[in-house]
Amino acid sequence: MITGATGFIGHTLLADLLRRDVRSAVLLRPPLDQSTRRLAGMLLELNIDLDEMLASGRVILMTGDVVRGLPEPTGLNIQSIIHCAASTRFQTDPAGEPRKTNVIGTLNLLRWAQTNNINDLHLVSSAYQCGKTNRPVPETLSKDRPHFHNPYERTKWQAERACMTWSHAKPDRVLTIYRPSIVVGEYNTGRATKFSGFYLMARASRLLAEQYDHESGNDDRHHITLRLRGRANDRQNIVPVDHVSAMIAHAFVNKRFHGQIYHLTHPDAPSNHTIQRAIEAHYNIAGGRFVDPDTFDPGVMTEMDRLFCEVSRPIEHYFMATPDFDRGLAQELQMSAGLSCPAYDTTDLQRLFTYADQHQRDRYRGATAPTPKVADTDEPDLHCDAPLYNAYFMSFLPDRVNRSKIAQATGFSVTMRFVIEDIPNGQWVCRFEQGRLIEVHHGENTFKEDFCYRTHAEVFWRSIAGNVHPQKIFLKRQARVTGNTEQALKMAMILYKFNQEFPCDRQTLMSEGASP
Amino acid sequence: MTTKLIREQVYIPGPRGRLVGELSYPDNTTANAVVLIANPHPLMGGAIANNVIERLAMDLPAHGCVTLRFDYGGVGHSGGDPIDVAGNMRQFWETGTSPADPGMAQEVDCASNWLRSQLDLPQVGIGYSFGAYALVSSVVDRLASLILISPTIARHDFSPLSAAGRPTMVIYSDDDFATPVETTQHWLESLSPPASSHMLTGGEHFYRGMEPHIVKLCADFIVQTISEGGGA
Numbered sequence: 022m023i024t025g026a027t028g029f030i031g032h033t034l035l036a037d038l039l040r041r042d043v044r045s046a047v048l049l050r051p052p053l054d055q056s057t058r059r060l061a062g063m064l065l066e067l068n069i070d071l072d073e074m075l076a077s078g079r080v081i082l083m084t085g086d087v088v089r090g091l092p093e094p095t096g097l098n099i100q101s102i103i104h105c106a107a108s109t110r111f112q113t114d115p116a117g118e119p120r121k122t123n124v125i126g127t128l129n130l131l132r133w134a135q136t137n138n139i140n141d142l143h144l145v146s147s148a149y150q151c152g153k154t155n156r157p158v159p160e161t162l163s164k165d166r167p168h169f170h171n172p173y174e175r176t177k178w179q180a181e182r183a184c185m186t187w188s189h190a191k192p193d194r195v196l197t198i199y200r201p202s203i204v205v206g207e208y209n210t211g212r213a214t215k216f217s218g219f220y221l222m223a224r225a226s227r228l229l230a231e232q233y234d235h236e237s238g239n240d241d242r243h244h245i246t247l248r249l250r251g252r253a254n255d256r257q258n259i260v261p262v263d264h265v266s267a268m269i270a271h272a273f274v275n276k277r278f279h280g281q282i283y284h285l286t287h288p289d290a291p292s293n294h295t296i297q298r299a300i301e302a303h304y305n306i307a308g309g310r311f312v313d314p315d316t317f318d319p320g321v322m323t324e325m326d327r328l329f330c331e332v333s334r335p336i337e338h339y340f341m342a343t344p345d346f347d348r349g350l351a352q353e354l355q356m357s358a359g360l361s362c363p364a365y366d367t368t369d370l371q372r373l374f375t376y377a378d379q380h381q382r383d384r385y386r387g388a389t390a391p392t393p394k395v396a397d398t399d400e401p402d403l404h405c406d407a408p409l410y411n412a413y414f415m416s417f418l419p420d421r422v423n424r425s426k427i428a429q430a431t432g433f434s435v436t437m438r439f440v441i442e443d444i445p446n447g448q449w450v451c452r453f454e455q456g457r458l459i460e461v462h463h464g465e466n467t468f469k470e471d472f473c474y475r476t477h478a479e480v481f482w483r484s485i486a487g488n489v490h491p492q493k494i495f496l497k498r499q500a501r502v503t504g505n506t507e508q509a510l511k512m513a514m515i516l517y518k519f520n521q522e523f524p525c526d527r528q529t530l531m532s533e534g535a536s537p
Numbered sequence: 538m539t540t541k542l543i544r545e546q547v548y549i550p551g552p553r554g555r556l557v558g559e560l561s562y563p564d565n566t567t568a569n570a571v572v573l574i575a576n577p578h579p580l581m582g583g584a585i586a587n588n589v590i591e592r593l594a595m596d597l598p599a600h601g602c603v604t605l606r607f608d609y610g611g612v613g614h615s616g617g618d619p620i621d622v623a624g625n626m627r628q629f630w631e632t633g634t635s636p637a638d639p640g641m642a643q644e645v646d647c648a649s650n651w652l653r654s655q656l657d658l659p660q661v662g663i664g665y666s667f668g669a670y671a672l673v674s675s676v677v678d679r680l681a682s683l684i685l686i687s688p689t690i691a692r693h694d695f696s697p698l699s700a701a702g703r704p705t706m707v708i709y710s711d712d713d714f715a716t717p718v719e720t721t722q723h724w725l726e727s728l729s730p731p732a733s734s735h736m737l738t739g740g741e742h743f744y745r746g747m748e749p750h751i752v753k754l755c756a757d758f759i760v761q762t763i764s765e766g767g768g769a
């Protein structure tokens with residue numbers, strides 16, 4: 022049985038297992054039809070037809086949730102569990118993640134294994150369960166509790182301990198642990214289904230490059246005065262998802278590899294400097310430089326420094342002091358599988374960014390690619406901020422519009438809908454009468470709007486900060502308009518002026534009482 | 538042989554201050570025509586970085602043209618007070634025209650004169666959206682030929698076009714928010730001398746992704762009209 026099969030690593034691993042003829046029971050979270058559709062779409066991209074697998078009995082679907090409840094495996098002869106489900110958010114959210122899924126969920130799964138007499142457990146953990154350390158990290162369980170960079174690392178460490186305790190309780194129980202480092206898209210194609218962590222820097226650079234794109238004939242893009250906290254020669258330990266998956270699949274089908282811990286890390290990971298070069302070449306910008314965190318003076322941050330710091334804060338520790346992971350066991354496994362962990366030069370890295378950009382673009386073209394649901398990560402600006410969006414529309418906007426010179430001078434009457442597509446329940450209808458905002462409604466409703474702007478969180482924050490012209494966002498397909506396009510474009514100009522008159526960001530909203 | 542593009546920032550005296558533009562020309566080919574490109578309305582985001590404007594300016598030189606694009610006064614780096622959105626938007630919201638429109642047409646006139654003072658070549662005008670009106674209302678008599686992309690005929694007066702009798706090509710879309718397709722087609726039928734035309738399906742008003750096709754249509758038209766020696 023495999024958990025987390027709709028995830029980035031999980032679906033790649035399921036495909037590898039099916040290619041090796043491993044019959045698999047797949048735990049999907051309810052609603053089953055939606056999860057099945059997502060999984061089918063992801064597998065199809067890897068040339069696996071889920072319907073065919075279901076028809077031939079090679080895949081059996083089970084519905085459940087490691088936190089909310091696991092199903093009775095009636096009639097199934099489950100012998101092993103691959104536990105790949107997790108919350109990958111680094112910081113604790115109001116719902117109690119990542120602890121809930123990673124610790125409580127794992128304990129539930131262990132109890133379930135015990136009840137159903139399953140003794141072979143494969144845990145997908147993380148190389149960073151080692152926390153902060155400057156010693157080589159062995160492929161064994163750490164005796165002492167490390168100092169962690171974030172709650173995520175702690176929960177992964179706790180899950181390993183829980184599994185180890187379970188395995189020691191009975192002699193016939195076997196535990197195998199896989200510890201990947203930072204998992205990125207397939208090596209040859211860049212294909213990924215999740216673009217957090219490592220991709221955040223590239224994403225911030227893309228935003229920056231787009232600003233320069235609008236200023237043609239401008240050479241400033243090659244003289245950016247951006248300082249990045251980190252050391253140029255430190256490495257970011259990225260590994261391609263296909264390598265991680267192939268390693269796990271190989272260990273899984275070869276019993277002699279069971280019962281060990283494997284660091285699925287890169288033996289020769291690219292340096293920050295190489296990654297920076299790749300990003301700059303890819304987005305045609307130049308001038309960023311790493312500044313040693315010990316000498317970095319946060320007191321003299323430019324606007325751009327601040328933007329990058331904000332975007333990269335959750336992953337900042339990956340830019341420095343990457344631990345040195347022992348790989349003896351992983352090396353044996355790798356040799357037995359006939360695999361090697363491919364090296365990254367700037368071209369290889371650029372494939373990752375190209376795929377990520379393409380994926381981003383498709384989202385705005387409404388492409389029907391089977392995009393996985395929004396991943397549970399802590400990209401700093403998105404989902405955990407849900408109340409801030411509401412504060413903007415329900416409180417900031419009404420207050421400021423009614424004081425705005427541009428709104429009053431224009432005196433427009435219009436009903437518009439904003440949809441922020443990657444925010445749960447992210448839509449608001451605003452009704453303006455003669456330049457005054459007289460009604461705002463949150464959530465789906467039947468109001469008849471004159472036009473609707475659809476965009477996503479990242480673009481929303483850029484717009485309301487007054488940094489970018491909404492019409493440019495539209496022309497660059499980062500937002501879509503439905504309804505009366507002409508009014509929408511005119512309104513975009515008014516909003517641009519309004520955003521300059523009253524720029525807003527998270528801090529402003531929080532200082533006015535909203536909490537993320 | 539690939540054509541190397543030279544891009545030169547230029548300053549044009551305008552009624553509200555100097556207009557900042559960009560002259561683009563081929564390095565190793567002789568130019569046969571100069572192309573004056575007029576932007577859409579600034580209240581609709583009209584600027585030299587517009588997708589259609591930029592592609593035309595950068596790609597036509599490979600077809601033997603010198604191109605000039607510039608920002609209207611108060612837009613981008615051009616001089617003059619920034620466009621008064623508050624003052625213009627009330628009328629613009631209602632009618633799609635603004636009190637600033639005649640001033641911008643005058644700036645097109647200045648750009649055309651400046652171009653003529655610099656280069657003794659047949660001048661072709663390309664106006665996109667409001668820019669089509671700005672061209673027709675100010676410099677139509679001086680142009681060898683004209684290309685109008687999504688002309689705002691439902692809003693502005695295009696009558697000088699017929700009177701001037703210049704070879705004209707019109708590019709429009711079947712789903713343009715600014716002008717219903719029937720209105721454009723009816724207007725095309727009424728033109729004398731007739732204009733050649735191309736309807737781009739699904740171009741909306743923005744022609745995103747269709748820029749190379751537009752460049753090709755314009756290049757062919759320019760080559761043809763210049764070789765026929767039409768116009769002034």
Ligand SMILES: NC(=O)c1ccc[n+]([C@@H]2O[C@H](COP(=O)([O-])OP(=O)(O)OC[C@H]3O[C@@H](n4cnc5c(N)ncnc54)[C@H](OP(=O)(O)O)[C@@H]3O)[C@@H](O)[C@H]2O)c1
Pocket residue numbers: 024025026027028029030031049050056085086087088089104105106107108109122126145146147148177200201202203204205215218394396397
């Ligand atoms: N990605 C990396 O860079 C990386 C690096 C090192 C280690 N890892 C580890 O590798 C594993 C997989 O990571 P990933 O990147 O593939 O994660 P992911 O894309 O975020 O996928 C997480 C998976 O877990 C499932 N899940 C979450 N909560 C669940 C619950 N309560 N019950 C059942 N299923 C639940 C999700 O199901 P839904 O689709 O229904 O939400 C999804 O299938 C995790 O253990 C992670 O800690 C990842």
